[in-house]
Amino acid sequence: MSLRSLRKDQFYLLIDLVVNIPSTVGEKDEMMGECFLSCYQREDEDEDYGSQCLYCLDHILRTPPLINTSDNNLAMIPSTSLPFFGPTCFKLNEVKLKEVQEFYDEYKKEQAISWYTRNSFLFRLLNEACRTEDIDKIYTFRYYIRDLYERLSVLHKNYVQYLKSKETKSIILYRGQQISEEELQELQNNTGKSFSTNTFLSTTTYINVAYVFAGIDIDPIPDSPEEKILKRLQSSEKQHLKNKHNQPPSEEKLRTMRPELSLNRAVLPCDYSKSAQLSTHCKCRSVVFSYTININAFTKPYADISEESYYKDECEILLSMGTIFRCESVEYSRNKNFWHVKMIMIADNNGNDADSDTHSQILNDIQQKPILLTLGKFVSETSDNFDKAERYYRMFLESEIKNPWDQCDAYEALGSICKKKSQYEIAIEYFEKIIETCKKYSIENEHKSTQYMALSYVTMAEIYTITDFQKAIKHLNTVIELRLYNSIKMAKIYNMLGDIYRTRTTLFRKALYYYQSAHRNDPTNL
Structure with a gap:
């Protein structure tokens, strides 16, 4: 016991x-x-x-x-x-x-x-x-x-x-x-x-x-x-x-x-x-x-x-x-x-x-998702064995999937695991699949589509900050252009852009502009 x-x-x-x-x-x-x-x-x-x-x-x-x-x-x-x-x-x-x-x-x-x-x-x-x-x-x-x-x-x-x-x-x-x-x-x-x-x-x-x-x-x-x-x-x-x-x-x-x-x-x-x-x-x-x-x-x-x-x-x-x-x-x-x-x-x-x-809340959260997704999440959160978690997510993707948003969850989880394992190209592929799915089903649920797309663009930008900062800037600007975030979350995007221009270029005025934009969207952001 x-x-x-x-x-x-x-x-x-x-x-x-x-x-x-x-x-x-x-x-x-x-x-x-x-x-x-x-x-x-x-x-x-x-x-x-x-x-x-x-x-x-x-x-x-x-x-x-x-x-x-x-x-x-x-x-x-x-x-x-x-x-x-x-x-x-x-x-x-x-x-x-x-x-x-x-x-x-x-x-x-x-x-x-x-x-x-x-x-x-x-x-x-x-x-x-x-x-x-x-x-x-x-x-x-x-x-x-x-x-x-x-x-x-x-x-x-x-x-x-x-x-x-x-x-x-x-x-x-x-x-x-x-x-x-x-x-x-x-x-x-x-x-x-x-x-x-x-x-x-x-x-x-x-x-x-x-x-x-x-x-x-x-x-x-x-x-x-x-x-x-x-x-x-x-x-x-x-x-x-x-x-x-x-x-x-x-x-x-x-x-x-x-x-x-x-x-x-x-x-x-x-x-x-x-x-x-x-x-x-x-x-x-x-x-x-x-x-x-x-x-x-x-x-x-x-x-x-x-x-x-x-x-x-x-x-x-x-x-x-x-x-x-x-x-x-x-x-x-x-x-x-x-x-x-x-x-x-x-x-x-x-x-x-x-x-x-707490017991009831956990049960409610678990029951909202297919069991294979839940098992994948449980394994990844309670151990460092990402291979086991990946297996559950892949098993889910190979099953008969009816809900596109559950499919996006699996892509997001696999992309995040690959990101942690420094498998950046594979991670990018998973997040691109999320964007494709969202564009296909945006009419069914515009709110969820917006959430998943924003998450995907931002995560890909985080990866590109390491491998190709020009693409990182491009993806962050896409989030701004499509207005995928509210003002407070948008402050994070402006901060990321400010950090890129400050650390990866000599365009310090542009970096200052984005930091100021972040502060305007969220005055608590200093």
Whole structure:
């Protein structure tokens, strides 16, 4: 989980829109392409898992390329690209190869929860994308995220109805895991503040199950959920230790594995009877989270997924990504040597949230624009990765565009990115396209046409100030002649002209004339 902020609100609102984008024929192929590419990139992070996925990719790459190297766009993967494997296939990888083939051939949206609760490539890659809040990867996974969210929403209605029939007003859910001392300190320092989940969060109704996943010593009741889980985890542990030659995990390795530390996905490389040893070695602490939920509050969906889970015996309650909690307390339990973090779920837009007005404004701004434009803007504003932003804008321009002003927005964004990258000729081409579009559609909306044309001429003038100041003067004079700006904004144009004549020529009287003109249009301009 992560502390809420303005950026977090924007991120989760974007997710809400991403999962509601209408389906396209190639979405599944696109997602599979990302899965295979990500499997390859994970090799250094998780040697066992990475080597298996690398083997998958090695065979798949023998078919036509997955990647268009010119623009890094993922190509479609036809069903024939999953090959038949001969006797050279290692037994260690057969399970993963079969898993990938099964998902591609047989997956249906009704199976979303079952696939999520398997210890599969899909769970790992999806949670990695969500945990890092990489909107680019999340967009690629929208096909599956939408299915999972919709299925959880259906189960949520049934679950809440069932709880109300039992006259239940609130429930308490539990989650056990091990976190670093730094993360524990962050929780302690932010008691009373709100946190947002950046993945789908697995919890349980049984506190003993949470104890197991936190690495806390317990004496499980025979045939209880915690005993079944403990046996399964210990079996996984033995296999892991066998593969790793009994080498203890590093703290960094444990951190990269953390998304797996939830219910059936847990594969802790340690002996659960020696949790204290793990904590000492990795400087991690056993933590049990308790989540109190008012079932009458309007929140993100949550539901008992036991019937649809890949594992039926874990009493698992799955919470949607973007669920908001307030940290009530962080207390140490000496009896069992663990930390107890009490959380209370906060209703969505409950009217008492000081950020609700800002939240609504962000949502309104986002909904006014096509999602691809919004994603491009989000990526460019929250990172320095302009290539990703460019990809969204180009995807939008290649789509069926109905609104010419949205098209102008895409041209303006691409032009601005090229300007920042010092690709001045390409930037000029984009702004010239805006002017062409405005001239074509000026009758439909003269006001918008004027705004976009003025912006384009001024931005091109800024570029030409660097490369060809005579053209800069020409473009600024065009703004003046066409009266594209009001008097206050026109002062900026006169100032730019004054600066050009003062710094690039010896015509100082002309520079003075334009500075005086700027002052006349805006007396506050000195």
